[in-house]
Amino acid sequence: MTAPAHGRAPPALVLCRQCCEYVFDAEAACPHCGGDTRRAGARYLASGYAPIEAINRLDRVLERRGSN
Amino acid sequence: MSDDSPRRRVTLRDQLDCVPVYVVWEITLGCNLKCLHCGSRAGHKRAAELSTAECLDVIRQLADLGTREISLIGGEAFVRKDWLTLVRAVREAGMDCTMQTGAYKLSEAMLEAAAQAGLQGLGVSIDGLQPLHDHLRGVPGSYAEALRVLDACRRLGLIASVNTQITATVMPELGALMDVISDAGAKYWQVQLTVAMGNAVDHDEILLQPYDLATLMPLLAQLHERGREQGLLLLPGNNIGYFGPYDALWRGPDRGHYPGCPAGQNVIGLEADGALKGCPSLATERYSAGSVRDAPIAELWASHPALQFNRERGVADLWGHCATCYYAEVCRGGCTWTADSLFGRRGNNPYCHHRVLKLAERGVRERVVKLADAGDSPFATGLFELIEEPIPATESLAAAL
Numbered sequence: 001m002t003a004p005a006h007g008r009a010p011p012a013l014v015l016c017r018q019c020c021e022y023v024f025d026a027e028a029a030c031p032h033c034g035g036d037t038r039r040a041g042a043r044y045l046a047s048g049y050a051p052i053e054a055i056n057r058l059d060r061v062l063e064r065r066g067s068n
Numbered sequence: 069m070s071d072d073s074p075r076r077r078v079t080l081r082d083q084l085d086c087v088p089v090y091v092v093w094e095i096t097l098g099c100n101l102k103c104l105h106c107g108s109r110a111g112h113k114r115a116a117e118l119s120t121a122e123c124l125d126v127i128r129q130l131a132d133l134g135t136r137e138i139s140l141i142g143g144e145a146f147v148r149k150d151w152l153t154l155v156r157a158v159r160e161a162g163m164d165c166t167m168q169t170g171a172y173k174l175s176e177a178m179l180e181a182a183a184q185a186g187l188q189g190l191g192v193s194i195d196g197l198q199p200l201h202d203h204l205r206g207v208p209g210s211y212a213e214a215l216r217v218l219d220a221c222r223r224l225g226l227i228a229s230v231n232t233q234i235t236a237t238v239m240p241e242l243g244a245l246m247d248v249i250s251d252a253g254a255k256y257w258q259v260q261l262t263v264a265m266g267n268a269v270d271h272d273e274i275l276l277q278p279y280d281l282a283t284l285m286p287l288l289a290q291l292h293e294r295g296r297e298q299g300l301l302l303l304p305g306n307n308i309g310y311f312g313p314y315d316a317l318w319r320g321p322d323r324g325h326y327p328g329c330p331a332g333q334n335v336i337g338l339e340a341d342g343a344l345k346g347c348p349s350l351a352t353e354r355y356s357a358g359s360v361r362d363a364p365i366a367e368l369w370a371s372h373p374a375l376q377f378n379r380e381r382g383v384a385d386l387w388g389h390c391a392t393c394y395y396a397e398v399c400r401g402g403c404t405w406t407a408d409s410l411f412g413r414r415g416n417n418p419y420c421h422h423r424v425l426k427l428a429e430r431g432v433r434e435r436v437v438k439l440a441d442a443g444d445s446p447f448a449t450g451l452f453e454l455i456e457e458p459i460p461a462t463e464s465l466a467a468a469l
Binding site: 006007008009010011012013015019020021022031047049052056060063064066 | 079080081083084085086311312313315316322324325327328333378379380381394395397398400
């Protein structure tokens with residue numbers, strides 16, 4: 001009999017709402033464009049990313065809850 | 069099936085529990101093509117390939133471990149006489165079954181039998197328009213055969229995808245190739261950089277240079293958007309990336325950002341003689357966990373050191389520019405196979421768009437130079453040196469225009 005395998009998951013990234021490049025969730029100023037990562041810019045709004053990211057955040061919360 | 073398949077998507081639970089969600093299984097090394105870029109140097113079958121009974125036992129063990137999809141590859145998978153038996157057994161065990169093929173001499177009757185056995189998707193390799201494809205695949209007529217098979221899939225209702233190796237020579241014809249693929253009825257197009265392994269080391273002139281990503285990635289982004297309008301989804305393989313201005317376009321946010329290499333955490337690779345690895349393409353000498361003939365797969369999966377390297381997700385084994393990268397903790401050097409095949413060591417991957425752009429800000433670029441050839445065995449690697457150099461003035465000017 002062997003021990004079950006255990007792994008780690010990578011930290012989740014979010015999109016900078018200015019330049020739409022990935023950043024770490026806690027980032028306020030974007031390391032790529034220098035903008036405010038949380039203030040939705042025109043490209044972010046036009047891309048339809050906002051509702052998708054909202055669903056992703058909810059999924060992550062539910063997944064983390066389920067894995068505790 | 070494709071990378072977009074919901075069952076192949078890896079959940080947090082899968083990552084924490086190291087569920088081998090996706091298995092890529094070379095069921096024979098026998099092949100009827102002679103590809104210049106073949107990493108496994110396929111052609112003749114291996115000396116002691118698994119018997120049908122052994123394969124059926126492997127399928128049962130993988131189902132018990134939680135595998136959700138098995139993709140059969142070769143060599144050329146259908147060269148093996150019992151391939152339909154294996155397809156049927158995978159489906160009867162409750163898993164999805166797909167197959168990757170060069171499609172040469174894959175008849176419509178064989179395809180129909182595969183669909184009846186439960187095959188759910190077929191990935192057909194097309195590496196360029198006819199002259200280039202036939203040259204790279206080493207067999208005249210192989211391009212026409214690939215298109216014939218795509219057409220047959222359409223008639224049979226079998227989901228067809230196309231896999232393309234991105235070589236230095238294919239870049240100028242990718243747009244025309246996409247139109248051919250789309251017209252042929254494929255729904256998914258997966259692109260992958262050709263990796264310096266096996267035959268590709270012998271023909272290293274076909275390899276892209278890392279700095280070519282500055283040209284390739286905007287082109288792929290353009291094709292991705294055009295493909296969506298045509299009903300063809302261009303998907304990046306594990307060694308296309310990482311992050312950069314186009315990653316959200318083809319990886320997310322609906323599909324999620326690049327999570328790091330899944331080899332050995334959520335992927336298993338199997339060689340036809342039973343060698344178990346974390347990814348089918350990794351160098352056997354460094355990454356084989358031994359044979360499924362010698363130990364239960366569950367035991368190897370849980371404990372063999374050759375499969376553990378991605379599970380703890382540290383950054384300690386990163387080196388070069390990857391060690392100091394903003395994305396290090398997530399990306400961990402991208403595709404293990406790509407980096408390890410170049411340098412005999414994982415953790416420093418120059419084929420990265422983010423890296424190419426960061427270096428370009430400093431006016432420098434990287435190229436790889438072969439130092440040593442690869443051996444004759446399947447999945448043998450050579451050795452490459454990484455050179456950092458100023459971007460030639462003519463190219464800087466061209467990029468600015």
